Amino acid sequence: MNINRNVQTLDEFTIQELRDVPNATGELSHLLRNIGLAAKRVNVEVNKAGLADILGDAGTINVQGEEVKKLDLFANNQFIKVLSHGIACAGVASEELDDFVAFDDSKSVNSKYVCLFDPLDGSANIDVNVSIGTIFGVYRRKTPVGTIVTEEDFLQAGNQQVAAGYVVYGSSTMLVYATRRGVNGFTLDPSVGEWSLSHPDIKCPEAGKIYSVNHGNFFQYSGGVRDYIHACQRKDKTNGGPYTQRYIGSMVSDVHRNLIKGGIFMYPGTTDKPNGKLRLLYECNPFAFIMGVAGGKATNGKERILDIQPTELHQRTPMFIGSKLMMDELETYL
Ligand code: AHG
Ligand code: MN
Ligand code: MN
Numbered sequence: 001m002n003i004n005r006n007v008q009t010l011d012e013f014t015i016q017e018l019r020d021v022p023n024a025t026g027e028l029s030h031l032l033r034n035i036g037l038a039a040k041r042v043n044v045e046v047n048k049a050g051l052a053d054i055l056g057d058a059g060t061i062n063v064q065g066e067e068v069k070k071l072d073l074f075a076n077n078q079f080i081k082v083l084s085h086g087i088a089c090a091g092v093a094s095e096e097l098d099d100f101v102a103f104d105d106s107k108s109v110n111s112k113y114v115c116l117f118d119p120l121d122g123s124a125n126i127d128v129n130v131s132i133g134t135i136f137g138v139y140r141r142k143t144p145v146g147t148i149v150t151e152e153d154f155l156q157a158g159n160q161q162v163a164a165g166y167v168v169y170g171s172s173t174m175l176v177y178a179t180r181r182g183v184n185g186f187t188l189d190p191s192v193g194e195w196s197l198s199h200p201d202i203k204c205p206e207a208g209k210i211y212s213v214n215h216g217n218f219f220q221y222s223g224g225v226r227d228y229i230h231a232c233q234r235k236d237k238t239n240g241g242p243y244t245q246r247y248i249g250s251m252v253s254d255v256h257r258n259l260i261k262g263g264i265f266m267y268p269g270t271t272d273k274p275n276g277k278l279r280l281l282y283e284c285n286p287f288a289f290i291m292g293v294a295g296g297k298a299t300n301g302k303e304r305i306l307d308i309q310p311t312e313l314h315q316r317t318p319m320f321i322g323s324k325l326m327m328d329e330l331e332t333y334l
Helices: 010-019 027-047 070-085 123-128 215-220 223-234 251-261 280-293 324-333
Strands: 057-061 067-069 089-094 113-121 132-140 161-169 173-179 182-189 194-199 210-212 263-267 297-299 319-322
Touching: 010 027, 010 182, 010 194, 027 070, 027 113, 027 132, 027 161, 027 173, 027 182, 057 070, 067 070, 067 123, 070 089, 070 113, 070 123, 070 132, 089 280, 113 123, 113 280, 123 132, 132 251, 132 280, 161 251, 161 280, 173 194, 173 251, 173 280, 182 280, 210 251, 215 223, 223 324, 251 263, 251 280, 251 319, 263 324, 280 297, 280 319, 297 324, 319 324
Parallel strands: 089 113, 210 263
Antiparallel strands: 057 067, 113 132, 132 161, 161 173, 173 182, 182 194, 263 319, 297 319
């Protein structure tokens, strides 16, 4: 096996970045390191999912009314454990928890960040060995350091994110995170268990040829969305087409592919579910932030995802995200 070790690790990279930011305390680097650690633990379980007794349903339904998988719970517990033991996180909110959790020990209340996450995205794909992921967003708390965090710290618009990222447990395991300074991707080198910088300064191509949507819901979409889908299908060589349809059903993998190759991902509202399926705080906002820093766009069809002022932890929103020029065209249909 020929593994390139002449690359920066995640720790080296975040410390290097820190040196360029005056007055930085290193807390964010610490938080990212913790997220990387929890993700490595999840990765170990994901990799042996077919062998260990970790596949299948946990036998419970979460606050969203969805079936919980054993791996959902395992991932959720890993992230909470690691973040609560660390010194950089004052509290968390998760897809798998009814309410946020405020860490009340003395080191946590003195932390300045809160973290919101979807511990395992693409649950329906767990049992069939298809790529799944983790999504996270980090905010500076609104309440004073030294106190216990409140709901106000979690209900912030996405444009307040300090950092956001995701992990893909795929053919290789990757951690991608963004700060306002850029988007960078790290591949897990399994031989040494290190996240190694493999995709520096990711930019989303302005145009692409991939559109990703659940076609099964086609007749439940608005006229504008249906017209846009038809336009994607009608494109020919003269106008950059034809587009290719790709939809894995794990948002992390679908948006990751479109971020790298150029493309558009949509989870529109339907007649049954006008707000769609995806959750604003820990699914849409992190990706909208990452895509924005990478040069792309994200909207709910009416306004930028990042500008939506949340009112509930688990609120849902329609989501359209991707390459800038494709998004500009989509917006003429919505
Ligand atoms: P989760 O597993 O965290 O509940 O999220 C699954 C989401 C998302 O990853 C994916 O894009 C979408 O559900 C797929 O939904 P449909 O099967 O309705 O297309
Ligand atoms: Mn999800
Ligand atoms: Mn999930």
